[in-house]
Amino acid sequence: DAGVTQSPTHLIKTRGQQVTLRCSPKSGHDTVSWYQQALGQGPQFIFQYYEEEERQRGNFPDRFSGHQFPNYSSELNVNALLLGDSALYLCASSLDPGGSETQYFGPGTRLLVL
Amino acid sequence: KNQVEQSPQSLIILEGKNCTLQCNYTVSPFSNLRWYKQDTGRGPVSLTIMTFSENTKSNGRYTATLDADTKQSSLHITASQLSDSASYICVVTESYGQNFVFGPGTRLSVLP
Numbered sequence: 001d002a003g004v005t006q007s008p009t010h011l012i013k014t015r016g017q018q019v020t021l022r023c024s025p026k027s028g029h030d031t032v033s034w035y036q037q038a039l040g041q042g043p044q045f046i047f048q049y050y051e052e053e054e055r056q057r058g059n060f061p062d063r064f065s066g067h068q069f070p071n072y073s074s075e076l077n078v079n080a081l082l083l084g085d086s087a088l089y090l091c092a093s094s095l096d097p098g099g100s101e102t103q104y105f106g107p108g109t110r111l112l113v114l
Numbered sequence: 115k116n117q118v119e120q121s122p123q124s125l126i127i128l129e130g131k132n133c134t135l136q137c138n139y140t141v142s143p144f145s146n147l148r149w150y151k152q153d154t155g156r157g158p159v160s161l162t163i164m165t166f167s168e169n170t171k172s173n174g175r176y177t178a179t180l181d182a183d184t185k186q187s188s189l190h191i192t193a194s195q196l197s198d199s200a201s202y203i204c205v206v207t208e209s210y211g212q213n214f215v216f217g218p219g220t221r222l223s224v225l226p
Contacts, residue, residue: 004157033214035216041218041219042118042203042216042217042218042219043158043203043216044216045213045214045215045216056213058213088155090157090158092157102148102160102163103148103160103214104160105150105157105158105159106157107155107156107157108155108156108157110155
């Protein structure tokens with residue numbers, strides 16, 4: 001039973017470029033949440049997807065967008081990259097969007113914007 | 115504003131010793147509180163989850179407490195091991211369950 005997987009593991013981009021990060025949830029999970037974690041800080045909630053819709057969003061600009069596919073996998077897109085977007089991007093999956101079930105995190109994608 | 119604060123920011127203890135990490139929150143309405151362990155460069159792993167009615171929850175050498183009246187939680191680690199070296203993150207879920215507020219974490223280092 002595979003856990004949460006993310007790709008790529010590392011990525012280097014330049015300012016102004018666009019990036020797409022991918023996440024496959026734990027088997028049987030239908031809810032995917034994305035987080036941004038700057039170095040030395042706790043994760044910040046970006047948004048959550050359930051039933052292919054964005055159900056909740058944190059305090060992130062519209063440059064951050066996402067998508068969930070029928071197989072529950074998800075993508076995070078960031079447009080017009082800024083230096084401050086450099087961070088570890090974590091994906092977490094769970095059985096329930098209501099927050100009562102444990103979230104399982106992937107290993108993250110380390111994004112560096114130069 | 116919903117916030118989660120943790121203390122201390124970092125902690126160094128000797129192997130075999132006990133320690134307690136603190137979490138204070140202002141998240142309202144409250145749904146549940148989780149403690150996660152995050153090894154460097156890896157995703158967080160859930161240790162405990164507590165709802166409003168639960169005062170304590172144990173997971174091996176980890177024991178979490180919750181005081182919903184004072185909005186405080188603690189994570190007690192007993193007989194620490196070198197592998198306990200990690201960041202410990204407190205996460206509070208707003209009621210209706212769709213907003214997860216993360217604390218900044220406490221960085222624990224266990225030395226031999």
